[in-house]
Amino acid sequence: MRVGFVVYGPLDGRSGGYRYDLELVRGLRAAGDEVTVISLPERPYRHRLRDNVTSLSRLRSLDVDVLLQDELCHPSLVGVNPRLGDDIPVVSVVHHLNSLENLGTFRRYIRRAIETRYLHSVDAFVFNSETTKETVSAVTDPDPSVVAYPAGDRFSEYGTPLDDEEIRARVAEGPLRLISVGNLEPRKNIDGLLRGLARVRDDWEVTVVGATVDDEYVVSLHDLVSELGVADRVTFAGRLSDEDLATALRQSHLFALPSHYEGFGIAAVEAMGFGLPALVSSAGGANELVTHREDGFLVDPTDPSAITDAVAPLCRDRELLTPLSLAARDRFVDHTTWDEMSTTVREFLVGLVS
Structure with missing residues (x-):
């Protein structure tokens, strides 16, 4: 099967939808598709x-073929x-709708109209x-259509899933360590x-991992930690290599990314492989992953x-972490x-082409 795949920028290992697209391309090529x-x-x-013209x-x-x-x-x-x-079926890979993001009323209206017109133009x-x-x-x-959930097994070479012994041993180590992974933009x-977190009186620290997408938002975050008086508890780590991210996840206790909206949440799945309970938003698809x-x-x-x-x-009671983890x-x-x-996506595409 000959497949074309349209993306923005390089198809690399960035988080979220980019990771999904990359893994899908790898899977199709592994199955013999061009x-x-x-x-x-x-x-x-x-x-x-x-x-649009170019x-x-x-x-x-x-x-x-597709x-x-x-x-x-x-x-x-x-x-x-x-x-x-x-003659060629056009298939849209939908991670989440842009018009659902936090936008002003006018911008949301315009983007909703453009996005809706696009969605009407595809075949599947x-x-x-x-x-x-x-x-x-x-x-x-x-x-x-087909629903194909994102996975989180890219860290298998770094020891995921963690065993019971390592998870239990980590529970009481140091202050409660949270980690957040995602591009730095208002939606996250x-x-x-x-x-x-600033309202929590007991000991905690958080590492924020992710590339800067919105410069003004990142500046506002640095101003906010100073305003809240928690600068000594917050680390902005930027984007990390897989090895460094795996190390950071392994040393953490809790994953936290309460986005205003997520179609699903790949980073949460990956964190769960390290035995991290996921603190995520009730808005979006996270309820299909987290109980x-x-x-x-x-x-x-x-x-x-x-x-x-x-x-x-x-x-206050770190043992509460054990069953959650x-x-x-x-x-x-x-x-x-x-x-x-x-495999799920490929079977769907083969059915469309045939």
Whole structure:
């Protein structure tokens, strides 16, 4: 099968949807498919609309059986798909809808219109969760489609899943150590996490891992930790290599990323392999992964006190971590692998092509 795959920028190991796309391409190639990656330039949203002309000429020249498009690229493709013809199925890989992010009313309206038009222009969908499928169903028919959950087994060479002995031994070590992994942008709600943690009186520290996406937001985070008086407890680590990230996860007690919205949450799955309960948002697809107070916590991202209420008891009584940590590890073990994800998607694509 000859597959085209449209993405923004290089197809590398960045977190979230980029990791999903990378693992899908690897899986398709491992199955013997010929995959051509079409990289579109990463620009501010309004400039991406200008790329429709050049995108059309590039995609028309492809000799493929099926064309995959990361839905993130919708502003560069909204005018392209209707002009591609009907002989090659166009499949959108949807991680989450951009129009669901925290935007001003006018910008949300404009992006919703552009994104909806794009979603109407494709032939089929790959969704990362049932929740993501539901959000698309609000604007267009979400079928034909397949739901293929992201996996978290990329750290297997670093010892995941952790065994019971290592998890139990780590529980009482030092202050409660939290780790947050994700691009630094307002949607990830690191500011809400910091506000919630600042209200916890007992000992804790947090490492924030992720590349800077929004410079102004990162500046505001540094100002916030000073304002809250917690600068000595917060480490901004930037983007880490897989080896360094695995080390940081192994040394932590709790994963925390209460995003305003996540289609699913790959970083949370990866953390659970290290026996870290996941403190994540109740908004989005995380409830398909995390069971509240069993292997993590589902919190309202707009309510910092919900974060405080989840973390404070763990600081006071560290033994509460043990069953949560073991359950998180077990949830990881039961979860799908990247090979299984790519197999699920490939079977769907073969059905479309045939």
